Amino acid sequence: xxxxxxxxxxxxxxxxxxxxxxxxxxxxxxxxxxxxxxxxxxxxxxxxxxxxxxxxxxxxxxxxxxxxxxxxxxxxxxxxxxxxxxxxxxxxxxxxxxxxxxxxxxxxxxxxxxxxxxxxxxxxxxxxxxxxxxxxxxxxxxxxxxxxxxxxxxxxxxxxxxxxxxxxxxxxxxxxxxxxxxxxxxxxxxxxxxxxxxxxxxxxxxxxxxxxxxxxxxxxxxxxxxxxxxxxxxxxxxxxxxxxxxxxxxxxxxxxxxxxxxxxxxxxxxxxxxxxxxxxxxxxxxxxxxxxxxxxxxxxxxxxxxxxxxxxxxxxxxxxxxxxxxxxxxxxxxxxxxxxxxxxxxxxxxxxxxxxxxxxxxxxxxxxxxxxxxxxxxxxxxxxxxxxxxxxxxxxxxxxxxxxxxxxxxxxxxxxxxxxxxxxxxxxxxxxxxxxxxxxxxxxxxxxxxxxxxxxxxxxxxxxxxxxxxxxxxxxxxxxxxxxxxxxxxxxxxxxxxxxxxxxxxxxxxxxxxxxxxxxxxxxxxxxxxxxxxxxxxxxxxxxxxxxxxxxxxxxxxxxx
Numbered sequence: 001x002x003x004x005x006x007x008x009x010x011x012x013x014x015x016x017x018x019x020x021x022x023x024x025x026x027x028x029x030x031x032x033x034x035x036x037x038x039x040x041x042x043x044x045x046x047x048x049x050x051x052x053x054x055x056x057x058x059x060x061x062x063x064x065x066x067x068x069x070x071x072x073x074x075x076x077x078x079x080x081x082x083x084x085x086x087x088x089x090x091x092x093x094x095x096x097x098x099x100x101x102x103x104x105x106x107x108x109x110x111x112x113x114x115x116x117x118x119x120x121x122x123x124x125x126x127x128x129x130x131x132x133x134x135x136x137x138x139x140x141x142x143x144x145x146x147x148x149x150x151x152x153x154x155x156x157x158x159x160x161x162x163x164x165x166x167x168x169x170x171x172x173x174x175x176x177x178x179x180x181x182x183x184x185x186x187x188x189x190x191x192x193x194x195x196x197x198x199x200x201x202x203x204x205x206x207x208x209x210x211x212x213x214x215x216x217x218x219x220x221x222x223x224x225x226x227x228x229x230x231x232x233x234x235x236x237x238x239x240x241x242x243x244x245x246x247x248x249x250x251x252x253x254x255x256x257x258x259x260x261x262x263x264x265x266x267x268x269x270x271x272x273x274x275x276x277x278x279x280x281x282x283x284x285x286x287x288x289x290x291x292x293x294x295x296x297x298x299x300x301x302x303x304x305x306x307x308x309x310x311x312x313x314x315x316x317x318x319x320x321x322x323x324x325x326x327x328x329x330x331x332x333x334x335x336x337x338x339x340x341x342x343x344x345x346x347x348x349x350x351x352x353x354x355x356x357x358x359x360x361x362x363x364x365x366x367x368x369x370x371x372x373x374x375x376x377x378x379x380x381x382x383x384x385x386x387x388x389x390x391x392x393x394x395x396x397x398x399x400x401x402x403x404x405x406x407x408x409x410x411x412x413x414x415x416x417x418x419x420x421x422x423x424x425x426x427x428x429x430x431x432x433x434x435x436x437x438x439x440x441x442x443x444x445x446x447x448x449x450x451x452x453x454x455x456x457x458x459x460x461x462x463x464x465x466x467x468x469x470x471x472x473x474x475x476x477x478x479x480x481x482x483x484x485x486x487x488x489x490x491x492x493x494x495x496x497x498x499x500x501x502x503x504x505x506x507x508x509x510x511x512x513x514x515x516x517x518x519x520x521x522x523x524x525x526x527x528x529x530x531x532x533x534x535x536x537x538x539x540x541x542x543x544x545x546x547x548x549x550x551x552x553x554x555x556x557x558x559x560x561x
Contacts, residue, residue: 070101073104188395217358219259246315253521308522
């Protein structure tokens with residue numbers, strides 16, 4: 001019933017929108033509306049109340065309009081019109097945003113409720129591409145490819161060539177990531193260099209120095225370092241209370257299993273570049289070798305004994321309490337949180353990022369399943385939106401030089417100054433007068449948290465973190481090198497039948513696989529039974545799952561440009 005109602009409503013509204021579009025085009029061609037791409041100067045200076053420091057207006061519409069917008073809440077900042085960036089964007093574009101927020105907890109549940117209502121917001125922001133495409137194909141969202149072609153040249157450039165000129169560990173197809181299973185584009189993504197990284201390895205470099213150990217580069221070297229951490233009292237309290245390897249941020253198995261990459265093994269589904277097909281890591285021989293290594297660490301008490309039940313609070317207590325030696329964590333929230341606590345004990349105590357280990361084949365990579373997504377679904381336009389053209393122009397403004405600078409650096413004179421032709425953060429960001437760290441100072445004012453789509457390179461992040469947490473910058477510099485992080489699985493679109501079967505098979509496989517992995521690591525099950533483990537996964541439907549994934553992957557490749 002819900003789908004039928006949406007489709008019927010879609011047909012009515014789409015017909016109205018086509019009429020509105022014709023009228024809108026006629027108005028534009030007459031010169032009344034003008035070309036409303038970014039940088040256009042209004043016909044009269046009396047209308048231009050946006051000029052500051054010589055900037056020209058970038059009015060999207062001469063008559064102010066309001067667009068309702070659904071966007072997720074952000075940790076550390078109340079998203080809305082109190083944020084200076086949104087206030088400035090409204091001055092420049094003449095578009096007011098009326099915010100509705102998705103909660104941090106169970107956002108999909110609330111999103112589904114909104115999609116089932118009679119009144120949809122004009123703009124819907126959600127990072128769940130599967131949900132966006134599902135409702136788009138049911139008729140709730142306007143297909144965007146024609147609007148992009150007509151009104152969004154800067155977005156089109158990003159989709160054609162995401163983040164050109166930036167150093168990135170992998171490349172993704174912009175059009176492939178944005179295109180739904182029916183061939184339409186329903187979401188304008190965000191493009192972010194730092195999002196590509198994900199979690200990284202971090203090691204106590206002061207312990208390495210104290211024990212005269214070099215940064216480990218292979219699994220064997222890491223074993224020697226962890227053994228020294230356990231046996232040679234690097235924290236100096238005359239107790240053997242060091243935990244060489246902890247499950248970072250309470251991440252349990254997911255934060256220790258990445259070490260299998262040192263054996264050319266993969267954690268889960270991955271694209272094999274040899275034949276460009278999707279394969280399943282846990283049934284491959286290298287996976288057994290990786291599990292054997294982890295079992296060795298666990299057996300010799302080099303791995304946190306309670307990693308399977310360890311919480312985030314326990315991790316933080318151990319990391320800041322001078323007990324943890326190695327962890328797999330997010331650069332800012334993980335390394336930063338640990339170092340902030342450690343350096344209250346002693347300013348020389350610190351974690352620093354460690355590169356992925358080199359494998360026996362010479363490869364050095366972080367698993368596709370631990371990669372971030374540099375291209376993420378962001379904004380859809382509902383079928384009930386009366387201003388689709390203006391909305392797309394607003395989106396495109398975010399990708400212009402002027403819009404990108406506003407989103408990434410803020411407002412000139414307050415958040416940044418132009419020095420030698422480049423934006424440089426002011427002390428308001430780098431040494432905030434209210435004592436906020438650079439991340440909080442930016443988030444509070446709406447930088448980075450824009451509810452709209454955007455493109456963001458490395459420079460603004462490097463500037464913000466260089467003094468406050470240099471370990472984060474160092475992590476990005478290590479892991480952004482090409483090949484260091486494997487690209488995440490492409491955003492695949494499944495038919496309704498495929499999706500239902502895929503979810504069923506994944507649940508059945510994981511129900512069998514996950515507890516067995518921990519039994520192997522802990523020695524509850526002998527790795528002599530690995531072949532039985534593989535057979536069990538195949539009995540749960542692996543071959544059918546791979547067929548579904550590779551069929552969807554072939555469809556994806558047709559949309560990738």
